[in-house]
Amino acid sequence: MRKPLLAALALVMFVSACGAVRESRLNPFNWFQRSETVAVDPVTQKPEDPRPLAQQIIDLKVEPAPGGAIIRATALPPTQGWWDAELVKRGDDQNGARIYDFRMSAPKTQAGVSTPRSRQITAAVFLTTRQLQEITSITVQAATNGMTSRR
Template identity: 65%
Template sequence: MKKPLLAALTLVMFVSACGAIRTSRLNPFNWFGRAEATAPAPLAAKPSDPRLLAAQIIDLKIEPMPGGAIVRATALLPNQGWWEAELVSGDPGPDGVLTYDFRLFPPLTQTAVSTPRSRQITAAAYLSDIQLGKVSAITVQGQGNALTSRR
């Protein structure tokens, strides 16, 4: 009777100590914070990609996964029918900020405006642990705004 009780108390003590890991930098779920609004960076005069920048970035999430992280951004567009969305990245700058441009093609024909939910489009990119080692912040920019998530 004493051994199972002692084992249960020991287990409870170990599990209660896990609360400190939740807020630790060792926890991969704490690698990047919430996205905050920033001003978009100036673009090159003639980008090599013919797609347009998204009108407004409304959400940015960095989701940890084994071997790296997924950068997922959602944009709100002026109407429906935009296609081939992609997060186009550059090299991390000297300050460790990795900037993505949210690029996509406009509709080929005139389309409805409808509800904001129907005009949202999501794009994602994968970053390995090696790529994340050089990065201190990730920025996704559109035409009107940018969102940044920092470590």
């Protein structure tokens, strides 16, 4: 009777100690906060990529992955049929801020509008743990808005 009781008590004490890790910077789920909408930062020089910017960013997530994190952004183009979406890094990082442009190719033929959900397009990029050490905020820009996720 004493051994199961002691084992249960030890287990409860061990699990309760895990609460401190939940708020810790060691926990990969705490690396970046929820994203927020920011004003558009205009492009000061002609981009090398000829694809236009997405019209609007509707979601930005930084998801922990083995060896780093996946930056995943969802855009809402004006019509269906947009393709070849990519997050293109804009210049060098400045003060720990990394900026990506959400670029995609226009449809080859005229396309319908339909529902917003059917027009959503997602692009992602992987950042290694080493790259993330120097980054404090990640911003994804579109033509009308941008979204930022900060540490």
